[in-house]
Amino acid sequence: MINGAMLIGDTERQAASRFQSHDPATGAALEPGFSSATAEDVAEACALAAAAAPGYAASDPESRAVFLEAIASAIEAVGDDLILRAMQESGLPRARLEGERGRTTGQLRLFASVVRQGDWLDATIDPAMPDRAPLPRPDLRRMNLPVGPVAVFGASNFPLAFSVAGGDTASALAAGCPVVVKGHPAHPGTGELVARAIQSAVTQCGMPAGTFSYLPGETNALGAALVGDPRIKAVGFTGSRGGGLALVRIAAERAEPIPVYAEMSSINPVILMPAALAARGTALAEGFVQSLTMGAGQFCTNPGLVIAVGGEALDGFVAAAGEALARSAPATMLSPGIHASFEQGVALLAQHDSVETVARGLPCTGENQAVGALFQTSAAQFLADAALGHEVFGSSSVIVRCADLADVVRVVASLEGQLTATLQLDQADIADARRLLPVLADRVGRVLANGWPTGVEVAHAMVHGGPFPATSDGRTTSVGTLAIHRFLRPVAFQNLPPELLPNAIAETNPWGLARRIDGIREGSPR
Numbered sequence: 001m002i003n004g005a006m007l008i009g010d011t012e013r014q015a016a017s018r019f020q021s022h023d024p025a026t027g028a029a030l031e032p033g034f035s036s037a038t039a040e041d042v043a044e045a046c047a048l049a050a051a052a053a054p055g056y057a058a059s060d061p062e063s064r065a066v067f068l069e070a071i072a073s074a075i076e077a078v079g080d081d082l083i084l085r086a087m088q089e090s091g092l093p094r095a096r097l098e099g100e101r102g103r104t105t106g107q108l109r110l111f112a113s114v115v116r117q118g119d120w121l122d123a124t125i126d127p128a129m130p131d132r133a134p135l136p137r138p139d140l141r142r143m144n145l146p147v148g149p150v151a152v153f154g155a156s157n158f159p160l161a162f163s164v165a166g167g168d169t170a171s172a173l174a175a176g177c178p179v180v181v182k183g184h185p186a187h188p189g190t191g192e193l194v195a196r197a198i199q200s201a202v203t204q205c206g207m208p209a210g211t212f213s214y215l216p217g218e219t220n221a222l223g224a225a226l227v228g229d230p231r232i233k234a235v236g237f238t239g240s241r242g243g244g245l246a247l248v249r250i251a252a253e254r255a256e257p258i259p260v261y262a263e264m265s266s267i268n269p270v271i272l273m274p275a276a277l278a279a280r281g282t283a284l285a286e287g288f289v290q291s292l293t294m295g296a297g298q299f300c301t302n303p304g305l306v307i308a309v310g311g312e313a314l315d316g317f318v319a320a321a322g323e324a325l326a327r328s329a330p331a332t333m334l335s336p337g338i339h340a341s342f343e344q345g346v347a348l349l350a351q352h353d354s355v356e357t358v359a360r361g362l363p364c365t366g367e368n369q370a371v372g373a374l375f376q377t378s379a380a381q382f383l384a385d386a387a388l389g390h391e392v393f394g395s396s397s398v399i400v401r402c403a404d405l406a407d408v409v410r411v412v413a414s415l416e417g418q419l420t421a422t423l424q425l426d427q428a429d430i431a432d433a434r435r436l437l438p439v440l441a442d443r444v445g446r447v448l449a450n451g452w453p454t455g456v457e458v459a460h461a462m463v464h465g466g467p468f469p470a471t472s473d474g475r476t477t478s479v480g481t482l483a484i485h486r487f488l489r490p491v492a493f494q495n496l497p498p499e500l501l502p503n504a505i506a507e508t509n510p511w512g513l514a515r516r517i518d519g520i521r522e523g524s525p526r
């Protein structure tokens, strides 16, 4: 059931001020109206989260894992209503949203397995050495503890996997942090259905009521009040560079500054190495256009830049990519605002003196539709104007023609931080790629070979992050199990009586963790 309520702890309430979501394919307003949460609602949700924090942090790994699994099951139990509402509010097709639901519930279950396994606690013990000379060593025991309540901003482009129960929420709850979600105003009905599923899992699993709250709303003031609330201890965000930076500023100016993990903008360079380009330029062009136009290009991993040495092989690639793009159907974008900013970005490139339009997709037939756009320019022109490297969110990409490999290296080195870089390479390209790899690794969070950057695997080794402006903190990731560490902090306990030691570092090791004792991991060969 969707009734437009805010869910604050175990209660639900309607606000006087309302907003509506719209079907981006038709522009029609969707019922019902939604509550616009106020500063008072933020304060109440944060107070409840702070009150819940000690109890939730103390939950044992098994109970917390069962809770994460209960959220996954509750989301599945919403059934097709969730998919239908998400389709209406986002314009995304059924198959994509069904896949995204699987990714969301799979992510929650993966974090449940991580919580049970216990490595995230990083339990480390340096036993006392009372007889050490010249000074004895104290008994030192370290473990990770949750940072406290986390604010999560749902993203517009993944209404399930990066929204109310997305990776930020899953990793914060896994770490033992209560979560207050500021829902994305483009999909409040989808958000409410998922929030209700989480709220029911909180009750079912006997977690403290303030473990989760959901605040719908469309004002920046709401987001600012949430990040500014002194009880919030960290923030997870996926969205625009402007929005992410605004939250970073608010967090830094608090009496107690807090970390903001914002994933913001990336153009995901693809480098076509000479041998690969010569051997399979047409196939590469087909794969590239598929990745570029998938989901109307509304992926932070969208390949918005292609870099290669000019010549016949690149000419062939450009022609084939242009033909494939010209056949691509227009696709509904997530919201009028996102569509308008795509149109603006494409117009800037199309009108740029140093940029040539290679192709546009088939013309649009309805509201808010993106028509794919492919451009080309030279390395010299690209290096002369930083605006050519700005993200155009949607299916728009620029091909940069280089004179030689040194030019390719110069272009790569000039780029802002990126989520990904892709190398299309064959065996004969290995020596050149070896030269390029350190430059790429310095700029990005993930280097891929012979694939496409869209479609991020949720896994232990994944990094979905990167230097600024890909994210506000390039030391971590928002996808994959490493994301849990954003919401943990290490605490050392020195010479504590055994009765006071937390289970993770107690002498008896009641949770059976593989701990590091005197530098050696238990169970590993000495």
Ligand SMILES: NC(=O)c1ccc[n+]([C@@H]2O[C@H](COP(=O)([O-])OP(=O)(O)OC[C@H]3O[C@@H](n4cnc5c(N)ncnc54)[C@H](O)[C@@H]3O)[C@@H](O)[C@H]2O)c1
Binding pocket: 153, 154, 155, 156, 157, 182, 183, 184, 185, 218, 219, 220, 221, 222, 223, 224, 238, 239, 240, 241, 242, 243, 244, 246, 247, 263, 264, 265, 266, 299, 300, 337, 338, 341, 342, 393
């Ligand atoms: N990097 C990505 O993955 C990604 C994903 C989606 C959108 N985008 C970009 O963001 C643009 C707009 O899309 P969007 O609505 O999803 O993102 P957005 O950044 O405008 O909004 C995301 C969330 O942050 C809040 N917010 C934004 N600015 C704020 C501020 N100054 N103070 C407080 N809260 C604020 C919004 O209310 C919303 O809940 C797109 O055109 C695209 O360029 C990027």
Ligand SMILES: O=CCCC(=O)C(=O)O
Binding pocket: 157, 158, 298, 299, 300, 301, 453, 454, 455, 456, 457, 479
């Ligand atoms: O839009 C940001 C996330 C992209 C992603 O997760 C994917 O490409 O699968």
